[in-house]
Amino acid sequence: MSDVVNPPESNESTATVPLKPIGKVLAVTSGKGGVGKTFVSANLAAALAKLGLRVLVLDADLGLANLDVVLNLYPKITLHDVFTGKAKLEEAIIRAPGGFSVLLAGSGMVEYSRLTPEVRDDFLRIMNGLTPHYDVVLLDTGAGISDVVLFAVSLASEVIVVATPEPTSLTDAYATIKVLVGQQKRQTIRMVINQTARLGDGRAITVQLQQVLDRFVATDPARPVKLVHMGDIPADLSVRQAVMRRQLLMQTTPSCPAAMAISQLALKLESSVISPNR
Amino acid sequence: MLEQQTSTHPVATNTSSPSIALQQLQLDNACALLDNSMLVALPPPHDSPTGYLQGLIDGLCELSLKDPLTGLSNRRHFLSVLERTIDGVARSGDPALLLMLDVDHFKRVNDTYGHQAGDVVLQAIGKAIAGCVRPMDTVARYGGEEFAVVLPNCHVSFGATVAERIRATVEALVIPVSPSLSIQVTASVGGAYAPEWVRSTASLWTERADLQLYRAKSEGRNRVCLDHQQEIYVSAEEKNLLFGHLALGEPAWIESVSGEVPGASALGAAQRVN
Numbered sequence: 001m002s003d004v005v006n007p008p009e010s011n012e013s014t015a016t017v018p019l020k021p022i023g024k025v026l027a028v029t030s031g032k033g034g035v036g037k038t039f040v041s042a043n044l045a046a047a048l049a050k051l052g053l054r055v056l057v058l059d060a061d062l063g064l065a066n067l068d069v070v071l072n073l074y075p076k077i078t079l080h081d082v083f084t085g086k087a088k089l090e091e092a093i094i095r096a097p098g099g100f101s102v103l104l105a106g107s108g109m110v111e112y113s114r115l116t117p118e119v120r121d122d123f124l125r126i127m128n129g130l131t132p133h134y135d136v137v138l139l140d141t142g143a144g145i146s147d148v149v150l151f152a153v154s155l156a157s158e159v160i161v162v163a164t165p166e167p168t169s170l171t172d173a174y175a176t177i178k179v180l181v182g183q184q185k186r187q188t189i190r191m192v193i194n195q196t197a198r199l200g201d202g203r204a205i206t207v208q209l210q211q212v213l214d215r216f217v218a219t220d221p222a223r224p225v226k227l228v229h230m231g232d233i234p235a236d237l238s239v240r241q242a243v244m245r246r247q248l249l250m251q252t253t254p255s256c257p258a259a260m261a262i263s264q265l266a267l268k269l270e271s272s273v274i275s276p277n278r
Numbered sequence: 279m280l281e282q283q284t285s286t287h288p289v290a291t292n293t294s295s296p297s298i299a300l301q302q303l304q305l306d307n308a309c310a311l312l313d314n315s316m317l318v319a320l321p322p323p324h325d326s327p328t329g330y331l332q333g334l335i336d337g338l339c340e341l342s343l344k345d346p347l348t349g350l351s352n353r354r355h356f357l358s359v360l361e362r363t364i365d366g367v368a369r370s371g372d373p374a375l376l377l378m379l380d381v382d383h384f385k386r387v388n389d390t391y392g393h394q395a396g397d398v399v400l401q402a403i404g405k406a407i408a409g410c411v412r413p414m415d416t417v418a419r420y421g422g423e424e425f426a427v428v429l430p431n432c433h434v435s436f437g438a439t440v441a442e443r444i445r446a447t448v449e450a451l452v453i454p455v456s457p458s459l460s461i462q463v464t465a466s467v468g469g470a471y472a473p474e475w476v477r478s479t480a481s482l483w484t485e486r487a488d489l490q491l492y493r494a495k496s497e498g499r500n501r502v503c504l505d506h507q508q509e510i511y512v513s514a515e516e517k518n519l520l521f522g523h524l525a526l527g528e529p530a531w532i533e534s535v536s537g538e539v540p541g542a543s544a545l546g547a548a549q550r551v552n
Contacts, residue, residue, distance in 0.1 A: 117370045124369065124476070154475030167521045174520055175512050184475050185482050212519045
């Protein structure tokens with residue numbers, strides 16, 4: 001009984017770290033791989049940085065990280081060195097071309113593809129170290145619904161699900177949403193539909209997902225689940241070119257339809273999520 | 279607590295000072311509380327007044343966490359244990375189980391044999407539950423005839439065994455409510471494992487266990503229902519509804535952009551093949 005009065009000293013390194021990360025942490029996830037999750041994370045970060053926000057993108061796809069490939073950055077010190085204690089957190093943060101900061105996973109992170117207590121601990125430590133210094137931290141998570149992905153998403157105050165109009169992508173996005181609602185009790189999930197063919201396609205997809213969700217998953221009227229459509233990114237050949245050149249779309253062709261859409265998305269996120277009271 | 283007390287007493291201005299004049303403090307109520315309680319003993323006389331006060335405060339704190347009828351943890355203590363456990367689960371990933379137990383048709387016991395008999399039943403059940411679990415587990419009286427058990431570090435494959443042991447023990451219990459009368463009751467048990475993600479809350483956890491308790495009641499009582507992490511499964515019906523009604527166009531850039539950008543037709547062709 002007296003342990004409530006005098007909590008015993010825990011030997012865990014995170015014992016003094018608050019569990020709930022502060023600040024705006026946005027997880028970008030997808031269900032299916034190859035829908036442009038990392039592309040969206042990187043370019044959205046550039047667009048948010050352009051609005052004057054301090055942005056950091058964390059490569060949270062620990063096992064199969066791709067952010068380095070997308071940004072064409074290969075730093076000497078990575079998240080792996082921070083996890084293993086070889087480097088300090090601030091040493092691993094680098095400046096990306098788009099005016100934001102990145103923390104890259106680096107190679108040798110395969111052992112972090114399983115959610116061990118150490119991985120949880122490292123994640124929590126790093127998130128708590130990062131959030132005070134940025135207006136927004138974007139977590140570029142891995143594809144799928146592994147426990148590492150789910151844990152990374154659970155660190156975020158907001159979730160953005162990226163999907164394309166393809167049936168396989170929609171099915172996997174739906175499965176992801178189902179898990180986030182069922183296991184993490186998320187009530188708001190933000191949707192970004194990438195590679196849409198026509199104006200309005202993305203909204204139609206979000207409405208459709210919402211209807212199926214209401215019918216099969218969010219059946220409790222006391223706890224409604226809202227899919228918020230944040231925007232479409234139209235299919236745009238400039239995207240492919242920027243990706244192949246390994247450059248940010250926001251820098252190569254900032255006025256192409258897809259880049260404009262990402263700028264819109266950044267504005268909408270800024271006003272509704274990051275600083276809604278401004 | 280000591281700070282507040284001393285600030286109103288000019289004699290004892292420094293909490294670290296042993297020169298607290300005990301006779302100046304109004305400790306009668308506190309002493310009477312501990313003295314009358316069967317749960318916590320009055321602190322023994324101490325060499326220093328500070329030591330005695332500390333003992334008194336510790337005793338009051340302990341008392342404030344206990345249910346007076348059963349001596350189990352009360353709801354206040356239970357909630358703090360729940361918060362601490364959920365924190366530990368998010369950090370370690372070790373599974374933790376919450377069981378909610380409700381005595382079946384308890385109102386009948388009260389109505390038939392009187393409230394004193396009802397109290398005896400609650401005490402007996404509380405003791406029985408505590409005997410079914412490990413010392414590290416927390417057994418609490420949640421309220422009325424509802425009990426709660428928090429089992430940290432309880433492997434998923436053992437949850438049903440523990441819950442069933444508790445249910446069977448309660449069922450087998452013969453409770454003497456008067457010299458000439460013994461009665462038996464049953465209980466329904468609902469349980470849920472702690473959500474292992476960072477932003478989960480104690481109230482969500484309780485809610486899930488409660489839902490299972492409700493299920494156990496509605497399925498006929500005297501049974502155990504545990505919440506199982508749902509399988510991630512998207513049915514054919516769901517899949518059909520997902521995109522069955524969507525009339526989405528072909529990605530427009532395959533046709534329309536090809537003339538504008540050199541090399542685009544090659545990329546477009548590659549896309550079409552895929």
